[in-house]
Amino acid sequence: MSTGSAIAIYFVIWWIGLFAVLPWGIRSQIEEGDVVKGSDPGAPARPRLLRIVIVNTIFASLIFAAYYVVWTKGLISLDDIPFLPGPKPKL
Template identity: 60%
Template sequence: MSVTFSIAVYFMIWWIVLFAVLPFGRSRSQEETGNVVPGSEASAPDRPRFLRVFVLTTILASLIFGGFYWLRTSGMSLDDIPFLRPPSAR
């Protein structure tokens, strides 16, 4: 597996995980806290905590990519999974 391919796959996994992680946690809106900044939407988060989201995303994406890399380099294929073989090949 080339370095370019690995970087591209990690980048795609990271973005998918980011959108899965964004709704985690209790985020109060500016309207709920009573601190609406002029020029922003009242439903915008009061404290978005982006650093926490990016760190959690990076950790989860690294674990998922590690599993992908292991499967890719282990030589395992779909033929190794018994219930996916056609009946004639069993």
Template identity: 55%
Template sequence: MSITLGAAIYFIIWWTVLFAVLPWGVRSQHEAGVGDAGTDPGAPVLPQLFKKVIVTTVISAILFAGGYAVWKAGWVSLDSLPMPYAPVKL
């Protein structure tokens, strides 16, 4: 796996995990009983984005390292995946 491919795969994993982590621990203005006039009641009171970025980075690194280890060990390869059609022989 090249560094570019690894970075691209990590980037995709990171964004996917970020969208899963974003709702963790969110309290809306409505739930907290606070809110300014003109703001959406569903807006978060304290989004804690820096904490969520750190958690996302750690989870993504673990998932990437696990996937890389599985690939490097040879447990999964492109040859082991089923093909939707017969390969073309040139």
């Protein structure tokens, strides 16, 4: 696997993971009881984006490390995936 491919795969894992991690621990302004005038009441009271980015980076690094080990050791190949169709026989 080239460095460029590894960076691209890590970025995709990080970005998808961000959408999973983003709502963790977020409380809306209504839940906090402090709605800022002119804002959406469902908006986060304290977004804590730095904490979310750090947690997501750790999460993505663990997932990528597992993927990298599986890829380099050849633990799973495309032949091991049962739903991929094989070559079509010639008639």
